[in-house]
Amino acid sequence: MVDMAAFGEEGFDPKAWVNAACRARHPDEDAERQLSDLEMKLQLASEDIAAALEDQSTAALLRIPRALRDVSRLHDDALSLRSTVSGMLLKLRTAESLSAGSVAALSRVDLVKQRMEAAHKTLKDAAGLAQLCASVETVFASGNLDEAAGTLANMRRCLAVVGEVPEFASVKRELEALENRLDGMVQTRLTDALTQRKVESVQAFRAILLTIGRYNSLEQQYSKVRLKPLRRLWDEYESSTDGVGSGKPFIEWLPTFYDQVLLTLEQELKWCMTCFSEDYSRLISKLLIDTMSSIQTSFTARIEASITPGLHCCIFSQTLQRPPLNIILMLHNITSSFAKNVERLFSAADHQEMMRVLKAVYSPYEGYKQRYGELERVQLSSNLSSLDLKGAVQRSVGSRGVELSETVQRMESSVPELITFFESAVERCFNFTGGSEVEALLRALDETMIQYTSSLHEVLKSLRPVCGVSQVFDSTKKDSLDGSSNKGKGNQDMIPEEEEWVIVQGVLQLLTVAESLSGRLSVFEASLRGTLSRLKNQLPGSREDGANALLDIAGLRVLDAPDKARKLASLVEQATDPRFHALAHASQRVGAFVDAANELVYEVLISKVRVRLADVASMPVWSAPQEDNPYALPSFSAYPLPYVTSIGEYLLTLPQQLEPLTSSMTTSDTSDDIDEEGQYFATEWMFKVAEGATALYVDQIRGIRNLNERGAQQLSADIDYLCNVLTALSMNVPAVLSTFQQCVGATRDQLAEFAKGVGPDLDGPTVRLVCKMRQVPVE
Structure with a gap:
């Protein structure tokens, strides 16, 4: 026989079934014969199934009339039952309307009965209370404390039933006096029982005290x-x-x-x-x-x-x-x-x-x-006093760079120590107050950061004379015709060139200090916001398991202080905003320190330029008389003067001076990002100094009063040199400097033409100023 169960399964595959049947044959049996037998068996099975289906269908057709008669009979029974129930409901409504008056009368009778029973009980209790009042002294005299407690309990119950009856007004006072009397008698014996740890006696006295409440x-x-x-x-x-x-x-x-x-x-x-x-x-x-x-x-x-x-x-x-x-x-x-x-x-x-x-x-x-805020401020002030932030001391030439480097290193090392102090303060706040005094913590941190930045500002002030940028230079002395300086130019000129390099490198480290302080403060504030957000789960009513929240220190402290809890919840809610500054004043002061540090760095980097350009406007070379030339010698282009070549050489060495600091100013982990950020930093400061040098130079050029042809030729060579330096630094030449270059390099006739119609690439006020310098009339 063939197993027909497989044919009814989902995903039945005829080919797979036939292949499986073939694989199951005996090796000696012929495949064609086996397939023929299998086909015959399937045909016989299908005929059996068809015959069974026909028999079942015939039987089902014979049962249908009988089922229809049963359904009709059930429908008639249901209609009869509905009619019977409707009749019963009608009888009930009729009976209810007829008996409503009788039920109301019975209710009034029952109420009267209840009142009579209450009155009977009250009279009985009143009689019992009078009897108890008369016998209570006898009970006390017997010394039976259990019986006395029972009597007093019955008197209390009877008195509660009687209520405010005038005849028993004094009984309430007497009952309280008797309870106090019994309480005192029990207390003496209870003390001895507790001292001697007598369990049964203590339990008995407990029962007496419970009886009298x-x-x-x-x-x-x-x-x-x-x-x-x-x-x-x-x-x-x-x-x-x-x-x-x-x-x-x-x-x-x-x-x-x-x-x-x-x-x-x-x-x-x-x-x-x-x-x-x-x-x-x-x-x-x-x-x-x-x-x-x-x-x-x-x-x-x-x-x-x-x-x-x-x-x-x-x-x-x-x-x-x-x-x-x-x-x-x-x-x-x-x-x-x-x-x-x-x-x-x-x-x-x-x-x-x-x-x-x-x-x-x-x-x-x-x-x-x-007082946590006050104690934390004392703690942080003590920590802050341990930082070595003493100002720089101006030393002799040759050792200023060492003093500057040591001072900046102290400043730089103090930043992570300060953040460590702050992190310890946060930990102390949560360990001690559970975070409930976090508002006082923020004030203490803010004040400490302000104190710290004030100390940093004082150190910056002490660094200025060390860096040689606080000297007021003497501008009364003039440069020689060839541009060489013949004056003692103060601190900056007295510093040897090799020490200038050390000073520049030292002062550039201030940028690292500023960046470190600003970055670490931002990270700390972000961490503080996260800590405040987690505090929300410790406040009462903020979690599903609010009962467990009561056991937190913060929850214990604010549970009975709704105002404090409301302020704390508001602060925690504000902390969820990424724009929230936990240390608002400190952030402003840190920003001011960063600006001051950048200003000092810029002053140091531009100071050499400022010294070289101090007297350019008053140099006699611009109006020196033309030398008589009896021979027809060719005219050669003028060479740039030393003052501008020294500035150009200094600007060209800036990238080399900025290079050691690029790696320390980056925050990325990958080498590509480090190189990119470092190059951006160096380029930014190089452009800043070059732009400042150009602005100073333009101001000096504007101060020139008379410019003859020889002076114009010399100034054109100087400006052209500086423009080449700016181009080498991948900077755009400012329009004002470009206008000066074209105007001083042009002939008088060309300059007059410039003045008549200023082109789009020329600055009009600058053209007129050069005409005035060169005494070219302007119509």
């Missing part, structure tokens, strides 16, 4: 009895010192105290779980809260005594091994470890109860957390 008395008495040994542990520190701190330091003693407290609490927890199976957690929590409250003042005093020497040193800018905030933070970390152990110990407590416990544990530090 004085459970708080049990908590207070338990806390009062168990507080004494814990307080003795705290007071042992006073006995270990002589009052002047010669004993063990508090910061070393505190972990021992916490360990002993934890051990005591564990023992109390085991005993309370046996004695008070329902409310043991509440009793232990109150014990710890009362303990911390009783030692809070002393705790704060010991913290103050620990940090007082540090505050004194900070005030007088002395070096500290442990600044005040660090000492407080070390103590706080010890307390945090204790708080974590308390959380594990009180795992059965609810979150509200745990919140009260943790607030009590951290309560001695609350005053310091409120």
